[in-house]
Amino acid sequence: MIEVQRLVKRYGAQPAVDGISFSVARGEVLGFLGPNGAGKTTTMRILTGALPATEGRVSVAGLDVFDQPMAVKRKVGYLPEVPPLYEELDVLAYLRFVARLKGLPGRRVKSEVERVVQTCGLGEVRGRLIANLSKGFRQRVGLAQALLADPEVLILDEPTIGLDPNQIAEIRGLIRRLAENHTVVLSTHILPEVIQVCQRVLIVHRGRIVADDRLENLTSEARSLEQTFHDLTQE
Amino acid sequence: MRPAIAILRKELRVYFTTPVAYAAFTVFSIVTSFFFLRLLVGFQRQIDLNTQLRPHLLQYMNFTDQVLAPLTFQTAVVLVFVVPFITMRLLAEERRTRTFELLMTNPVAPWHIAWGKYLATLVVLAVMLALTLLYPLLVGLVAQVGGVAWETVGTGLLGLFMLGAAFVALGLFISALTSSQVVAAVITFCALLLLWVVGWAATENAGTTAEVLRSMSAIEHIRSFASGALDLRDLVYYLSLSLFGLFMTQRALEAQRWR
Numbered sequence: 151m152i153e154v155q156r157l158v159k160r161y162g163a164q165p166a167v168d169g170i171s172f173s174v175a176r177g178e179v180l181g182f183l184g185p186n187g188a189g190k191t192t193t194m195r196i197l198t199g200a201l202p203a204t205e206g207r208v209s210v211a212g213l214d215v216f217d218q219p220m221a222v223k224r225k226v227g228y229l230p231e232v233p234p235l236y237e238e239l240d241v242l243a244y245l246r247f248v249a250r251l252k253g254l255p256g257r258r259v260k261s262e263v264e265r266v267v268q269t270c271g272l273g274e275v276r277g278r279l280i281a282n283l284s285k286g287f288r289q290r291v292g293l294a295q296a297l298l299a300d301p302e303v304l305i306l307d308e309p310t311i312g313l314d315p316n317q318i319a320e321i322r323g324l325i326r327r328l329a330e331n332h333t334v335v336l337s338t339h340i341l342p343e344v345i346q347v348c349q350r351v352l353i354v355h356r357g358r359i360v361a362d363d364r365l366e367n368l369t370s371e372a373r374s375l376e377q378t379f380h381d382l383t384q385e
Numbered sequence: 386m387r388p389a390i391a392i393l394r395k396e397l398r399v400y401f402t403t404p405v406a407y408a409a410f411t412v413f414s415i416v417t418s419f420f421f422l423r424l425l426v427g428f429q430r431q432i433d434l435n436t437q438l439r440p441h442l443l444q445y446m447n448f449t450d451q452v453l454a455p456l457t458f459q460t461a462v463v464l465v466f467v468v469p470f471i472t473m474r475l476l477a478e479e480r481r482t483r484t485f486e487l488l489m490t491n492p493v494a495p496w497h498i499a500w501g502k503y504l505a506t507l508v509v510l511a512v513m514l515a516l517t518l519l520y521p522l523l524v525g526l527v528a529q530v531g532g533v534a535w536e537t538v539g540t541g542l543l544g545l546f547m548l549g550a551a552f553v554a555l556g557l558f559i560s561a562l563t564s565s566q567v568v569a570a571v572i573t574f575c576a577l578l579l580l581w582v583v584g585w586a587a588t589e590n591a592g593t594t595a596e597v598l599r600s601m602s603a604i605e606h607i608r609s610f611a612s613g614a615l616d617l618r619d620l621v622y623y624l625s626l627s628l629f630g631l632f633m634t635q636r637a638l639e640a641q642r643w644r
Contacts, residue, residue: 200486201489202642232483234486236484243395247391247394248487250387251392251488252491252492254387
């Protein structure tokens with residue numbers, strides 16, 4: 151579903167991503183780990199077609215991200231680290247706006263918005279201004295926005311950051327349900343989250359891949375994922 | 386097309402559900418009504434004076450030339466101050482709140498963003514200018530002789546709309562360059578101010594220099610509209626300024642992708 155070959159992204163002379171290659175199969179949930187500044191967000195933004203790569207090839211659902219960014223953007227739902235919310239709008243108005251932005255025809259907008267409101271449990275806040283929502287609800291609105299138009303690929307950048315334990319459990323449950331019929335790339339700092347949600351783990355460090363394996367191969371009774379992460383990304 | 390309409394609708398919703406549009410309308414109305422009253426009072430004084438001293442001049446006096454035309458001109462100057470305020474948030478705010486990311490990761494082209502925001506702001510501009518219709522309407526109600534030359538009111542408003550549209554396009558472009566609304570407003574204001582005062586320099590020069598300076602000034606081009614004439618040169622001036630602003634906005638948005 152996602153093919154990344156020798157991807158390089160430089161800001162000036164400084165490489166943020168330094169020649170990484172990986173692929174994600176249809177229906178797989180990939181945990182994308184790494185210390186802050188390792189190049190996770192840059193890689194994810196390139197996958198969405200928002201940011202052009204310096205070198206390398208990236209394709210999503212068989213479409214080249216550089217040649218057909220518009221087609222790729224239609225296939226990908228993206229939740230950035232900071233949910234892109236308009237505080238002046240209420241939840242429904244915001245979701246309707248994003249649905250139209252994705253080019254959904256007028257008659258489908260309403261039903262599609264209703265669907266993601268149900269999926270993300272936003273029923274009780276549908277008429278509230280986004281400015282007045284709690285962090286957990288804002289995160290859910292961000293996720294709902296990514297689900298509009300039912301994209302095949304979901305790219306989620308730290309979706310549970312800053313949430314309380316109950317909210318984290320809810321969002322995790324939601325992601326697990328979504329994983330049943332979507333390809334998901336999930337970046338996170340919370341390692342137990344990876345164990346609960348992902349089948350495969352990719353660890354990046356300083357723009358390079360230091361581990362790419364199934365979860366069970368990176369952990370064992372003697373070694374937790376935490377230790378593996380620590381060993382691979384320590385200075 | 387659909388994304389552009391989506392952006393247009395969203396912008397209108399934000400304009401009219403937050404104080405931005407209403408604050409602009411209020412300031413604009415207060416200032417223009419002050420100008421209108423001053424012009425009206427001046428006109429009345431001159432009538433009184435001429436009635437006593439030079440009654441033969443009374444036949445040359447008329448409301449349209451002495452109140453409406455200067456009012457159009459002064460309203461154009463008010464736009465120099467008000468337009469930066471309504472355009473400053475257009476793109477700077479998207480960058481600051483990181484909602485720009487939403488536009489970049491969805492199937493939205495730079496022209497969708499530029500035109501959606503531009504047209505929404507033109508609606509705000511049109512409503513704001515429509516408020517000035519109140520002044521000739523009031524005069525029309527009480528006028529006993531002569532009355533209001535509505536064609537001149539029409540060309541005046543058209544001119545102001547064209548000028549405002551050009552200002553909005555420039556403001557939109559400048560808003561695309563920064564993530565600070567204050568910076569966007571200040572730079573837009575300076576740019577518009579420059580387009581106004583460059584005409585003053587014309588009076589100190591003569592010949593070709595004066596001609597060039599005068600034709601660069603955005604406010605000078607309102608003169609024909611204000612006096613009730615439609616001059617193709619002035620229409621072309623405002624249209625090209627608008628298209629330039631929109632084109633530069635699209636360029637700025639495309640450049641954004643590469644950062």
